[in-house]
Amino acid sequence: MGKNKQLTQRSEDFSTWYNELIFRAELADHSPVRGSMVIRPWGYGIWEHMQRALDDMFKETGHQNVYFPLLIPMSFIEKEKDHIEGFKPELVVVTHAGGKELEEPLVVRPTSETVVMSMMAKWVQSYRDLPMKLNQWVNVMRWELRTRLFLRTSEFLWQEGHTLHATTEEAEEHTKIMLGVYRNFMENWMAMPPVTGLKSESEKFAGAVRSYSCEAMMQDNKALQAGTSHFLGQNFSRQFDVTFQSEVGKEEFGWNTSWGVSTRLLGGLIMTHGDDQGLVLPPKIAPIQVVIVPVKDLEDGSVLGKAESMCSELIAQGIRTKVDSRDFVNPGSKFYEWERKGVPIRLEIGPRDLENNQVVLVQRVVPEGQPKKEVLSQLEALGTMSKKLDSLQGLLLDNAVKRREDNSYRKVKTITELKEIMDGPGGYVYTGWCGDPAVELAIKEQTGATLRCIPEEEFRSTKTPHKCIGRDQKSEMEVVWAKAY
RNA sequence: CGGGGCGUGGCGCAGUCCGGUAGCGCACCUGCUUUGGGAGCAGGGGGUCCCCGGUUCGAAUCCGGGCGCCCCGACCA
Missing domain, CATH: 3.40.50.800 (Anticodon-binding domain)
Structure with missing residues (x-):
């Protein structure tokens, strides 16, 4: 006896370890429908504790919970050009109901910006109605090509916050506030310390002006985008005619944000703390x-x-x-x-x-x-x-921070060096970047790494890199590269 | 969607090459003895062998076609 009772070791096969752990810890199981999962009581219990903590934080920052419907008219999704372009390949579409073909197909929500905006347009008349800060805890569907339990399932649970503001400054600030809420939650509840920062143009949310993200490092030194916060500008409000009358009586378009974290966090939790014995839960979210x-x-x-x-x-x-x-x-x-x-x-x-x-x-x-x-x-x-329990919580965070920093590289100057790290141990590589998307593409092709984010100030190197890693050019900003989930 | 692997009691597998009425370990049920790191003994229950079609006296096994799952890529939370 014994041998087959043990998990595959992480060092032997990280993916197999991950899958086995989920089954053996009774967190989730495959459902009869391809790519979607059943979350079992133990897994859902953890999710409930995570939800509770986050929901409290959302309330503290002035949000109210709402519920928008699962089905969205196809024409809504199509209104914002970048939005539909980004989501089209993953849409699940309802074409029949009540035994008849629908006049207009309905999309199973992949995210709810469009329908939220359409309603905000009705609810907002005056600057006095702003800011409007809403959140909902719902399921969404994205028909992904390759699914993995918790990390990428066709249906997943998440919260999506949607806010409307009178000024661009306020909306941008709110985007960052929510990024901070996520970071606080990941660090102090999950003991999963992310690097936070701005997404590059090619990696931003479909329809956003700017996207910020939390990039958590897993034990295999790959990055997990664990949460995102988007400044949407007026991209959606213009399409959905979300206007209000300003203090001086002028009609203006509102400024939006949206932000979300999902059950993917559970995948992050597993890969941050799990060991060869199984799951390790930070006390604050342990059922x-x-x-x-x-x-x-x-x-x-x-x-x-x-x-x-x-x-x-x-x-x-x-x-x-x-x-x-x-x-x-x-x-x-x-x-x-x-x-x-x-x-x-x-x-x-x-x-x-x-x-x-x-x-x-x-x-x-x-x-x-x-x-x-x-x-x-x-x-x-x-x-x-x-x-x-408190000190165990702290220990887990300390260990995770140490692991993240031990696997971060800050003096890399060439793609060759970057490739060596990616082919070897992996990790976060901080370098200069000229801002050219062609460099991003080349690095992705040559090394498998993607630009995770332009890190916030406190994560940046003490010695600012002055040359771009990809071209003989001046560096415009420091960026973080890593292979990602 | 490309490459690779795999579908056989709940789980992990053997059997497939070479067709002959399905087996092992774990789990489960009953009883007794146990209990300080995955208990022992005895008895017991459970499988349209992924699906559909074909070949054959006979198919888990051979042939054709589907479907599903896992891993590695490209896409994404």
Whole structure:
């Protein structure tokens, strides 16, 4: 026994590891429909915690939730030229309903800018109605050629924020505020620190003036675009006639933003923290933060009784705790199962512990060189649990930041060097760029790397590169290259 | 959509070359003994062999055509 119970190791085959982990941790499964997935309770539970945290942040930044319909008239999607060009290949279109062919085909939303704008046009008359800040938690469909669980499925869950502002400055600022919200969430809840920045023209959202993104580095050193925030300018408001009367009585077009994160974040979570044992969950988004495993109960049921009373005390402290009281599963099996599912802390309690008023505490991840198991008094376990969860949360973030920086390269000057890194370990490569899209294309063709973003100031190198990596030209900006999901 | 691999109880596979009435491990069910890192013994249940067609006395196996999944690319959150 044993061998086939283990996951494929990350070093052996990262993709296989990723897929196996999803099945073994019971996060998701393939649905009968090609490219779409069923999110199982454990996976959805994590998503719910992520949703809650994000939704709170959206409310704090003045947004209200709404619901727009799944179906959008084809003519709406076609209104904005770049928008339809970008989305056309991925559209799922409804042509029949009620046994008849529809007069106008309906698109299953790939994103909702168009229908939101069409309604905003009705709702907004005056500058006093602005800003209008809306968000919705919905499913969308994009018929992708190659799908991967969580990373790219034909249907996925996300939130899409849509705002309308009176001035370009305000809209642009809001785009950045939401990028910051995403970054904050990724760092402080998911412990997945992204590099943030501006997308190049060729990589921006179809229909946007400017797109900003969060680029998180996975354990295989590839980048995952984990969230985007777009400044749409008046591209959509002009097409949908979203106008308002300004303070001085002039009719003006509104300025829009839109931004979204999806269940792709779960893929990012797996590839940021997962190890060869399985998933690793940051405490803040773990459906269960502490699992208590009773080991060999006594005749009088006192071991289970103690486990349950400790559980109640932890729950009273606001810690999500569960006793695994299944009597038909061996303790060893339970240990492996909860590790596979990524539960941050496990408490083991048996007759021996009962006698000594102690408990065995096992952390899913510990700082290097520290033992995973420690024995401490029940009182101490209860008293320090909250602190331990916090420090584990911090440890995961520290580890991820370190990994990201350890795999970032800042003194690369030629495409040859870039290619060597891409063919070797991979990672983020910071270089100068003249701004010519032809350089982007050449680098993509030669190295497989794409321009992830023009990083925000704090990510830039202390020594600004002064030459473009691709041409004998002055560098106009520092950019980040990486292979991406 | 191109290249490669694969579809056989829930999962992982053998059997396919060379046609003869489907098997192994894990999981599952029952009972007893166990329980501090994936338990042991005994008994038991479960499969239109991806689908459709063809060849044949007979097809998981041979032939034709579909469909699906995975991996690597190009496209994308």
